Amino acid sequence: MKDRTKFTHLGRPKPTIATPVNPEITRASTLLFEKAEDLYRGDVRGYGRHGSDLHDALELAFNELEGGAGTSLTPSGFAACTLAILSIVKSGDHILVTDSIYGPTRDFCEKFLADMGVEAERFDPRMGSDIARLFKANTSAIISESPGSLTFEIQDLPALVAAASKQDIKVIVDNTWSGGITYNPLELGADISIHAATKYMGGHSDVLYGAVVSRTDALAKKVAKTRKFLGFHCSPDDTYQILRGFRSLHTRFAVQEQAAEELARWMDKQSYIRQVLHPALESHPDHAIWKRDFTGGGALFSAVFEPASIEAVNSFINGLKYFGIGFSYGGFESVVIHCDPQMNRKFSDGFDGPLIRFGCGLEDTEDLKADISNAAKQALNA
Numbered sequence: 001m002k003d004r005t006k007f008t009h010l011g012r013p014k015p016t017i018a019t020p021v022n023p024e025i026t027r028a029s030t031l032l033f034e035k036a037e038d039l040y041r042g043d044v045r046g047y048g049r050h051g052s053d054l055h056d057a058l059e060l061a062f063n064e065l066e067g068g069a070g071t072s073l074t075p076s077g078f079a080a081c082t083l084a085i086l087s088i089v090k091s092g093d094h095i096l097v098t099d100s101i102y103g104p105t106r107d108f109c110e111k112f113l114a115d116m117g118v119e120a121e122r123f124d125p126r127m128g129s130d131i132a133r134l135f136k137a138n139t140s141a142i143i144s145e146s147p148g149s150l151t152f153e154i155q156d157l158p159a160l161v162a163a164a165s166k167q168d169i170k171v172i173v174d175n176t177w178s179g180g181i182t183y184n185p186l187e188l189g190a191d192i193s194i195h196a197a198t199k200y201m202g203g204h205s206d207v208l209y210g211a212v213v214s215r216t217d218a219l220a221k222k223v224a225k226t227r228k229f230l231g232f233h234c235s236p237d238d239t240y241q242i243l244r245g246f247r248s249l250h251t252r253f254a255v256q257e258q259a260a261e262e263l264a265r266w267m268d269k270q271s272y273i274r275q276v277l278h279p280a281l282e283s284h285p286d287h288a289i290w291k292r293d294f295t296g297g298g299a300l301f302s303a304v305f306e307p308a309s310i311e312a313v314n315s316f317i318n319g320l321k322y323f324g325i326g327f328s329y330g331g332f333e334s335v336v337i338h339c340d341p342q343m344n345r346k347f348s349d350g351f352d353g354p355l356i357r358f359g360c361g362l363e364d365t366e367d368l369k370a371d372i373s374n375a376a377k378q379a380l381n382a
């Protein structure tokens with residue numbers, strides 16, 4: 001069965017008479033038992049935080065999406081990042097974090113974990129098997145994100161995995177950009193794949209959600225246990241929205257992925273653009289690795305503009321009619337941010353012009369191009 005078909009059917013209740021198409025939302029903290037003897041049996045849910053049939057159905061969807069052995073759901077994508085890391089890393093460990101990781105994850109490693117006695121060292125996202133040079137006896141995890149947030153470096157995951165396997169180092173990949181549709185880190189040997197389901201699965205910019213998918217049963221159990229210790233719970237209403245999002249995920253993703261690539265190729269030809277950062281472009285430094293490991297793109301890319309003042313950059317962004325000015329992506333509306341104020345890199349000198357990130361929504365691509373042209377004419381004299 002193809003994925004598009006799979007996600008319209010999986011995790012649904014078997015029709016009997018007038019059965020709803022999705023599992024129903026059950027709201028509960030207390031779960032009642034007929035007999036006191038059953039309170040502590042352990043083989044059934046005892047409390048609302050232990051989930052519901054709806055949560056089980058969504059876990060199944062993530063397992064199927066990634067080919068994973070088990071999924072732990074989290075109340076945000078960022079919580080999925082911290083849960084995955086906390087499941088593996090302990091005080092006294094050394095971890096390697098890609099220089100291009102999502103900013104809050106980098107801060108978590110370099111600030112929060114540092115206070116817990118963990119040494120977080122950044123690695124160059126383009127170093128591949130050379131990463132072995134950075135291994136120490138206490139290295140326990142490599143934290144990767146491909147492509148990198150804001151700057152879109154593709155990492156050589158098979159090379160990272162091969163190096164890590166010599167020392168039982170776990171490889172965690174933030175797989176948000178591909179939606180799990182165009183990249184399968186677990187198949188390439190990673191131990192954990194993370195999703196900020198807030199993006200494509202939510203699809204409407206109104207739910208925060210995350211998932212940690214593990215390759216092995218043992219690791220899935222470890223993550224689930226950590227999640228329980230941390231007390232993470234996902235509201236049934238949000239869980240319903242994310243499962244609902246899965247039904248149309250592939251169709252929306254296909255439109256947004258195609259729009260992003262088309263827009264990226266078009267922008268690459270505009271006079272006010274210095275460089276487009278989208279791995280599908282042949283000019284991208286990691287295009288060959290992307291072509292080898294990915295089956296497609298994502299809804300998000302960045303562009304380096306010709307040098308311009310911060311006022312001109314803000315005026316360009318303010319002049320866009322169809323791109324909402326805001327963080328995140330994967331929703332129905334295209335979004336834009338200026339990246340430079342949050343850039344924090346050790347292995348890159350930055351770019352020779354302002355970096356602006358575009359997330360494509362479901363609008364017509366020709367309208368998006370016209371919008372960018374108009375804003376560029378007014379703000380950049382293009």
Ligand SMILES: Cc1ncc(COP(=O)(O)O)c(C=O)c1O
Nearest residue numbers: 076077078102176196198209328
């Ligand atoms: C790559 C990546 N990982 C994690 C997150 C965090 O997701 P959330 O906003 O659901 O906490 C984001 C959000 O932008 C992201 O882009």
